[in-house]
């Protein structure tokens with residue numbers, strides 16, 4: 518593609534520096550008040566943009582893409598997960614899709630550790646107690662949590678983020694176990710002291726902590742379903758910083774309410790921004806509003822990757838973060 522000045526439509530407000538640079542390089546339409554696009558606005562966008570820059574809050578499904586005009590040549594997603602985009606339909610229509618891998622790995626791994634610490638050491642609960650004014654002072658046996666050192670962490674999905682979590686967990690004296698479609702290289706396994714489980718069900722029954730770090734695809738949807746959640750030991754904690762749909766949220770809430778699981782810490786939900794009310798009622802659950810990649814540095818770098826991808830494309834080069842070869 519070679520465009521004098523491509524029409525780029527960003528569906529959400531992006532970091533200022535990114536909006537400025539995008540506007541210099543392209544004929545950019547910005548979302549000034551940052552409210553999520555309605556279906557009508559999305560339809561208009563796919564009918565007018567050469568390049569669409571959506572985020573996880575936009576449902577770029579097949580029905581929407583079928584309404585796209587022939588000018589739409591690229592979807593440069595702001596974010597690494599592309600489960601909200603119908604990739605098959607995009608490919609069938611010759612629309613290139615890119616994402617922003619790498620730049621949010623460390624931030625998301627940090628957030629995973631923050632959640633791990635928060636739920637095992639009852640940080641959110643303790644904070645609520647202090648703010649309530651009902652804290653009566655230190656006592657030998659109140660608000661005891663679970664020690665992390667020496668525990669077993671089972672990571673589901675050992676890609677970039679999973680490995681970054683493993684690296685941190687090792688520093689905390691946690692034994693790293695993982696399940697992945699493919700076993701990772703021996704070299705990285707050794708660096709992380711990581712044990713591979715080919716059989717996810719087997720791994721789950723042996724873990725003290727489980728972190729989900731897999732992208733959402735057809736094969737990872739509800740990878741932690743009711744049956745698998747039932748395999749976890751009652752003292753186990755579950756952490757999710759990937760996508761809500763990888764866990765059956767209703768089943769998780771039920772199993773927690775039944776006292777068959779020690780706790781859960783979630784950054785993502787099946788129907789964001791809705792959160793299952795049963796989870797809200799539980800004290801041993803830490804709930805964050807999808808903050809995994811929410812650092813100033815991370816969001817600027819995500820924007821830079823979006824710009825690099827678009828610029829390469831309009832200059833007639835292959836954008837570095839093309840999805841198709843990687844995922845289809």
Ligand code: 8YV
Nearest residue numbers: 572573595596597598809810
């Ligand atoms: C992003 C994320 O903020 O990149 C991802 O996949 O989950 C988030 O951290 C979001 O997706 C932006 O589109």
